[in-house]
Amino acid sequence: MNLQNLTFETQLLDDVPSLMALRAGLNTGVLRVLLNGPVARADIGPQTALPSDGLDTLLGLFRQCGMAGQEGDYWHLTPAMHALMVADPIALKRRADFVALAACDVLMHGDSLLSDPQAFQRAAATFRFFRYDRALGMGAAHLEDTAPWADYVSDLTAREGPDLGPLIPLEGVDHLLEVGGNTGVFARGLLELNAGLRATVLDLPAVCHLGARRRPEALADRLAFLAGDAREIAWPAGDAVLFKSVLHDWTEEAAELMLNKAVQHVPVGGRVIICERGPIAAEPVMHGATVAANLVFAQYYRHPEFYEAVLEAAGLRVLPRRSVTLDMAFHVVAGERV
Template sequence: MTTDFPWLETLQGAAAVDVAARCGLLSDLADGQKCPARPALLEHLLIGAGVTVREAHGLAFTAEFAAAWRADSAAIMARASFIRRAAADVAMGLDEMVFDLPAFMERSATFRLFRYDMAEGTTSEHLNATRPWVDYVEALSRSESPHLVPLINLREGDRILEIGGNTGLMSEALISTYKGVTSRVLDLPAVCALGRERRVVPGLEFCAGDARKPDALAPFDGLIDVVLFKSVLHDWPADDAENMLARAMGILSPGGRVIVCERGAYGPEDAGAKDANTLANMVFSRFYRDPLFYEDIMKRNGFAVTRKSVQLDMMFHATTGTCP
């Protein structure tokens, strides 16, 4: 898949977009304001990345970037900021990433962004701490969902429980694709609050909870046809991932399905990618798993397993287990 954000393919481009967004230059240009002189280096970087051009009256967006900014400025800012964080972590922390993963996670700017503890409330402090990583996850889902939805086979009227579904973008895509489908997104309270702000969709409901807790899925027992994990289980150690998956399978009736949609194991072809987006995947590289890990859990629980895959920034696999 070619990137939806070619301006972020180089590290200098991503960093320049992040700086220009933070200092207000991009919003000023989007509003058609005449911008005061900016440091020449920043202008050079933006022009080099294809974000801006120099016109008689001053700096202006390229037509391509202007259209992308109008369509989803939040996604551009979120991804530029994340690439910049990831680049710093890779450059200064690769030794620890390779030899001492807990120490890398402790010091990593990337992992400090994902403050799940600050998503357990809904005060302004909780929402402000949660919004940056929710924005990034939503930006990824916006790019990925058109390619992942065709890998997921639903039936008319299926009732989905999407665990860790963020702001519901993937569920919204499934609802709009398959007739009569409804979805409940189970996520932490601050994430659900942000989801309700952004996405009012018939058939979509947000349910605050923590899927890591043993009884979190009990209210959905017998009321769900499909449990979906999209880019969630790699976040957790193998035992936790297996427990969450087993509990999900436990609430399904015969014919129900559990679907794990995840990037596969990180390999040489991923490490060899030539654009800066690979840095965002590299910081999580030790956590991505071969889909056989999820398939084995499903088979041990008596589920019949199928899998479909698609090449995006990495190989994505949709592994489906059907309850006998």
């Protein structure tokens, strides 16, 4: 997504009235109708599920939020909204739905988020969205339950990849194992950046099935998927192990165990690489509804020093940290086995 589209999308998602209007416009089909505009006001209603009063309210919100304009009795999308709808309306809807879900959770259960993260997980709808348990199966129902969150994560990864990919230290690496690599979006980006690289994505069965189904034919011999629980399954041989936006799902103890397993797995000269957001408390300014998408995980984002200490204690030579600021600060921590 180009910067202009991203800026306008964030503007819409950050504001409650525009977030409501965006989701309503997508869910009722009004935005789809206006995409082919200008459309007379009288012709919009019959193509949507909205009554007249509701449609007038929605069109008024569109105008206030810069999503649509009016010329006489005709309505049309603004150039900025038209660009978003043409680019990827499905991904836009996924993003809007998740921000709305997360915003409700942090507003309704913010006290438990800060005082009892496990109670927050039990109460928050966000954590019922990520149905990891359903991804253990391979049936049609398992895939149906897994696809929504796997698609959402894939969308985010596609946006982050161009900035994060060049920071991953893969010089001299022939075979990369990405643990928790979802549908392989990040791995595909790394393969594009590193011509001689091969990669294996290790994730849950339903996720791997979705990833293999979407893998470009041109990468069939360079990108493999290994289905299973990373804590139990045997890992394939490789000279680097990558954890991208996955260790924050685990406790410090579990993350340390997984990192130690990776350290023992890589050969001399091999690398263990972590790419994660930093802690919420270290962010200089946070505002708008989109922040909720990260606030739900606030108690799990860690200082990069934690990962560096674990790698150093395991005997790795810690490489210079690489960082970049996207929606939050991302840090790439890596250690080399000597």
